[in-house]
Structure formats: structure tokens, C-alpha cells
Amino acid sequence: MLELVRGFRVLEDRGVGRLPGGDKTGRRQAYLDLVAQGMGTVEACRQVGIDRKTGYEWRRPGWREAKRARARLSRQHERDAAAARAAALSRRYLSQDERIAIADRLREGVSQAAIAAELGRSPSTLSREIRRNRHPDTGDYQPYAAQRRAEDRRPRPKIGKLAGCAVLHGLVQSMLDHKYSPEQISRRLRRDYPDRRECHVSHETIYQAIYVQGRGSLRRELASALRTGRAVRRPRRKPGQRQARFTAPMIMISERPAEADDRAVPGHWEGDLIIGKNNQSAIGTLVERSTRYVMLLHLGAGQNAEQVRDALVRTVATLPQHLKRSLTWDQGVEMALHHQFSLASGMPVYFCDPHSPWQRGSNENTNGLLRQYFPKGTDLTQHTPEHLAYVAAELNGRPRKTLGWDTPAERLATLLETDRVATTP
Numbered sequence: 001m002l003e004l005v006r007g008f009r010v011l012e013d014r015g016v017g018r019l020p021g022g023d024k025t026g027r028r029q030a031y032l033d034l035v036a037q038g039m040g041t042v043e044a045c046r047q048v049g050i051d052r053k054t055g056y057e058w059r060r061p062g063w064r065e066a067k068r069a070r071a072r073l074s075r076q077h078e079r080d081a082a083a084a085r086a087a088a089l090s091r092r093y094l095s096q097d098e099r100i101a102i103a104d105r106l107r108e109g110v111s112q113a114a115i116a117a118e119l120g121r122s123p124s125t126l127s128r129e130i131r132r133n134r135h136p137d138t139g140d141y142q143p144y145a146a147q148r149r150a151e152d153r154r155p156r157p158k159i160g161k162l163a164g165c166a167v168l169h170g171l172v173q174s175m176l177d178h179k180y181s182p183e184q185i186s187r188r189l190r191r192d193y194p195d196r197r198e199c200h201v202s203h204e205t206i207y208q209a210i211y212v213q214g215r216g217s218l219r220r221e222l223a224s225a226l227r228t229g230r231a232v233r234r235p236r237r238k239p240g241q242r243q244a245r246f247t248a249p250m251i252m253i254s255e256r257p258a259e260a261d262d263r264a265v266p267g268h269w270e271g272d273l274i275i276g277k278n279n280q281s282a283i284g285t286l287v288e289r290s291t292r293y294v295m296l297l298h299l300g301a302g303q304n305a306e307q308v309r310d311a312l313v314r315t316v317a318t319l320p321q322h323l324k325r326s327l328t329w330d331q332g333v334e335m336a337l338h339h340q341f342s343l344a345s346g347m348p349v350y351f352c353d354p355h356s357p358w359q360r361g362s363n364e365n366t367n368g369l370l371r372q373y374f375p376k377g378t379d380l381t382q383h384t385p386e387h388l389a390y391v392a393a394e395l396n397g398r399p400r401k402t403l404g405w406d407t408p409a410e411r412l413a414t415l416l417e418t419d420r421v422a423t424t425p
Helices: 002-013 024-036 041-048 052-059 063-088 096-107 112-119 123-133 143-153 166-177 182-192 203-213 216-223 305-316 338-345 357-370 385-396 408-423
Strands: 268-275 282-288 294-298 326-329 349-351
Touching: 024 041, 024 052, 041 052, 096 112, 096 123, 096 143, 112 123, 123 143, 166 182, 182 203, 268 357, 282 305, 282 357, 294 305, 294 357, 294 385, 305 338, 326 357, 338 349, 357 385, 385 408
Parallel strands: 268 326, 326 349
Antiparallel strands: 268 282, 282 294
């Protein structure tokens, strides 16, 4: 076989092997023999003096046609799959034909509203389509490029906004560490960074990030970021029913001044107790109805009427007179000495109707927030007055939706400053 190869080289040197056609039969046989002896295709082609593709063709006759057939079949499958996706696509998505019609009508100078009417689409749908899918540089609307952009954005799942932006992730995590709710985070970010859209996120996105990532080993850690302590949504349960505990004369909430109902005048408070493990400890809570400002009462191991009365008198004594207009409480036995409190503080007490916790809505909501700091079933005597002051300060430093995303502390400070200016001669 080597002699045969040398013979071909001699012929090539004399110009014989390079004639059109050449001795293809001999070359082919020499190539096949070299390959059969174990020589690689590239080396065998070099030895015989043929192109590598020719060698492949001699080894596998018809491989080019087979490759081309497979390519044609693949393209056909792609076209069929695209047609199937288009057929299965919801009517709410714009089709390729509609995008072509949009491009044609835009070139004719037709308004977007008129095009939308012709297609039976909302004008806002057409406006979003052109804004999202037009050429980023020229601003021209090209229907086939627009279709590709739309299809590229459609596959799910996508990388979430929190996962794709480290800055936003850090801001949200920091606010969660300070026990902001997802809605408070969303609104505060829009307020603090009005010109940075990458820092804007909806509260639902934050909830979904916690719920999805909270499966498995991370459940316990991420659930603590929510005030409910849950990593999945559950329907709300009805609050527990309360019954009247004493028969001392009471002033009912129906007799409370109308100014307390509309929250226009500050100084009207709502109060209640947070009960600890085995009903052996409690913390008193006061919420101002206008500013939602919170004050906590340190009661220690008891919650009888004398302890509650004394704690209320001490706490209310720190308020200016114009912020001591009324106190609303439920009919719990801890307020059996309400008349003594009113006499000592000059602050009337109004009682809710039986089984009507919504009549102290601000206080009920605040107690729910405080349960994040004082979980049910725990001993509340371990919390010192200093710690209660810290918790109240943190709660008063959170932005509130009902206050236009101001904090209770900001609202109270503004109120006190206004009163100071008004009384200054």
C-alpha cells in the first residue's frame, strides 16, 4: 500500500495526478485501505492527496444528502412548532399578523387609536406594544423583530426582580430586618427613590419572593420576616369573642364625641392588653387614633385592675393636656377601676360594645404588629421597661399607609411643633 501511495506522489510530481478526474478509483481504494489499517481520516486524506470532505464521502456514501435532509427536517419541525405555539397562544397576545398590520398602518400615518380600533384592541395595548418592541436605536416599529422580542420575553420562569438586582435585594432585606411590611417597603422605596425605577418593587413581588424561597430549609428563617410568622397565605380567622367582666357604671362608645370618630382631632386613645403565657403576664398598649402613635405599659407579672390603673396613670401623665381627650377600652375586668383612672388623669374612658373589637380597630391592628415582638405563649415578664420603650420607638418609626407613608413619630412631632408655634406669643 505504501508503494501505491508513493506511486501517486510520483504521478503528482509529473502533473499526472492533478488532471481533471484523475485516477479516482485508485485514490479511493488507497484511501479506504489506509483507513482500514487504522490510519485517521485526516492523515489518510493527506497521504492520498484528497480533500477531507471527499474522504468522508468515500467512507460514508450519501452522508451529505442525509445531513441536508436532517437539516430540512429540523427546519420543518421548527416551523411546525412555531405554528403550534401561535395556534395555542391566547387571544390576549398580539399575533404576527396583527404586528404586520400595525407596522403597515403606522407607515401610512394612521394614529395609534385608529389602529387599535381596527384591530379590536385597547389603545393602551397598542401603545405598550410599540413602546416595548420598537427598535431601541431608530425607534422604528419592525413587525418581525417585534415578534421576536415579544417571544423572547414570554418564556417562564423568569429571573425575579429581587434576584436580578443586588441593590434592590439589599434594600428590601434591610427593611425586612427592621420588620417593615412588604407594602411599607414598596411605598417607602417609591418615596425615597422616585427617579430610580430599578429600586421600585410591588409588595406582591416581595410576598412571592418570600413564599417561593421559603420552601424547605429556608422556611423558618424567611417566615420570621412576616409578622404572621407564616410562609404561605392562609385565610383570616375571626378574633376571639369577649364578654363583659364587670358591672360598674360605664360610658359606652356611642357617647364618645364625634371628633374621635373622624380622627380629625388628636388626643383620643385606644387601649388593650397583650396577654402572655398561661395568662400570667401582660403588656398594656395605647394607640392614638389620629397619629397611630403607640405607648406601652409595663405590667410585669400581674394584670389586675389596680396594676392597670396605676400603669395608665403613670403613662398618661407624660402627655400634654391637649392629648388627653379620651380613652376607649373593651369591657375587660382589668378596667374595673376606670372611674379612679378618670378622676386621677382627667381623661374619660369609653367602653366598646360586647363582641365588637373593630370599634378599637387601630389598637387591634397595633396588637397584631406587636405580636411580632411579643409572640403568643411567651412569658412577657422578661421584657423590661427599657425594652418596651425600644419596641414602641421602632413601631413609631415605621411608615404607615394610612398616614401617607409618614411615620407616627413624624406625625406626632409635626403636631406638637404646630401646637408650640400656635401657643407662642
